[in-house]
Amino acid sequence: ISWASKESYRFKKMKMQHLQSAPGSPPAVPVPEAALKISHTSPDIPLEVESKTQENGVHGNSRMQRQITDHSSTCVSSIRRQMNQSNPDFTVTQFQRQDSLTGMSLGQLKPELYKQRSLDVEDNRSSRVGSCGCLHFILKYDCDLEQLIVKIHRAQDLPAKDFSGTSDPYVKIYLLPDRKTKHQTKVHRKTLNPVFDEVFLFPVAYADLPTRKLHFSVYDFDRFSRHDIIGQVVVDNFLDLVDFPSETKLCRDIQYVSSDNVDLGDLMFSLCYLPTAGRLTITMIKARNLKAMDITGASDPYVKVSLMCDGRRLKKRKTSTKRNTLNPVYNEAIVFDVPPENIDQISLLIAVMDYDRVGHNEVIGVCRVGNDAEGLGREHWNEMLTYPRKPIAHWHPLIEVRMHVLSLSKVNSGQIYSGGNIYLIPC
Incomplete structure (x- = not known):
């Protein structure tokens, strides 16, 4: 080389x-x-x-x-792999180390907030179970007239039942075990501290007071639906009260109750059937303790009777309207022509209505009599057939109406579904 x-x-x-x-x-x-x-x-x-x-x-x-391989690309791929992990492992020491560096990390859970939340829920639950405000009233017994005098003064710190944060309260009073004699105050609009100052009298012997209980039910008035119960107060052992039978001022907590069977009232009418003439006569006598539908604490009730056959309304009649009362007296007869061969196929649907000048008339409650009715409605009907040409009268409790929406053509033609406790009452 x-x-x-x-x-x-x-x-x-x-x-x-x-x-x-x-x-x-x-x-x-x-x-x-x-x-x-x-x-x-x-x-x-x-x-x-x-x-x-x-x-x-x-x-x-x-x-x-x-x-x-570049160092920056290695870091990016490492971060992507960490982000794609479904269950990253976090430890308390990591959070503590991060807190020591940054003070308070973003998104960290605060156990004290959840503890406060649970306390609020428990307080709300205990308040619902316990007091719902208080009721101030005065009791006195008049020995000469043998009457228990009850003056409802005011209610205080009631819970809000409306979306506006207020209520429309009123008070209903019974002297149990008698639920037929009922008094109620006027409705006070949009307040949680209503002042009633109303006096009510209950005829009762002094010797019977140990067996009686004074029952206050506080309600929230609702024009378009069922009234909501706020709570109740029960007073018994009248003779143990200080200063009784003299004037005794009391303040009792209103106890929360989950539900209450709202008393819609009772209707008294008689049935009479003439087989030879094929004539069915319904005599509306009177009603008692009807549910208040107006803001004044009263109603304008009338009775509408529908002749039904296989769920279809054949005819209808109605009574006159009684103004501003919860205990109307009618004594009015309603007559339907029913041949004897068809008497077993028909039934009566009776609705107590509240007349309204501005809006639609509302149903207070209904009852039904006939072969397909239940309980007292069937018994009353069978008694009428057993004793023809004789008026048979009974009290019937009104039940709540549950609307069952049908097609528009059926409603316009007057067809009503009346199976069980479901009714559609066209006004």
């Missing part, structure tokens, strides 16, 4: 060492010295060397790709 060839070989060797020591460059693949071919024109590794390295199982490109 000449001197020039030696210098060229030394120059190529120094160049390869320089490339190996360059930062970020992959290490050179060791190549046998015999495989190198000296060339003055090309500094590249000959093809024989590349093919021989592939035969030896050395993949330079893959090794170079792994070694020249």
Whole structure:
């Protein structure tokens, strides 16, 4: 080998060492010295060397790709892998270390807030079970007239029942066990501290007082739905009260109750059937203790009677309207022509309505008599058939109306579904 060839070989060797020591460059693949071919024109590794390295199982490109991976791309891929984990492991020490660095980490749970929430729920639950305000009233017994005098003064701190944050309260009073004699106050609009100042009298003998209980029910008046009960107060052991039978001032907590059977009232009417003439006579006598439908605490009731056959209304009649009363007296007769061969197929649907000058008339309560009726309604009907040509009178409790929506064509044609306790009363 000449001197020039030696210098060229030394120059190529120094160049390869320089490339190996360059930062970020992959290490050179060791190549046998015999495989190198000296060339003055090309500094590249000959093809024989590349093919021989592939035969030896050395993949330079893959090794170079792994070694020249950028540090920033490695961090990004690591973060992506962490974000794709479904259940990352968090420890308390990590949160404590983060709190020590940043003070309060974003999104950290505060157990004291949940503890306060649970306390609020418990307080609300206990308040519902316990007091719902208080009722101030005065009791006195008049020995000369043998009357228990009850003056309802005011209610205080009532719970809100309306969306406006107020209520429309009134009080209903019974002297139990007699529920037929009932008094109630006027309705006070949009207040949680109503002042009633109303006096009510209950005729009762002094000797019977130990067996009687005074029952106050506080309601929230609702014009379009069932009245909500706020709570109740029960007073017994009258003789143990201080200063009784003289004037005794009392203040009692109103106890929360979950529900109350609202007394819709009772209706008294008689049934009489004349088989020879095919005439059915219903005499509306009177009603008592009707539910108040007006803001004045009264109603304008009338009675509507529908002659039914297989759920379809055949005819209807109604009484006159009695103004501003919860105990109307009618004494009015309603007559339907029913042939004897059809008497077993018909029934009567009787609705007590509240007349309204502005809006629609509302149903206070209903009752039903006939072969397909239940309880007293069937018994009254069978008694009428057993004793023809004789008026048979009974008191019937009114039940709540549950609206059952039918198609518009059926409603317009007067068809009524009256199965069970579901009724649709078209006004």
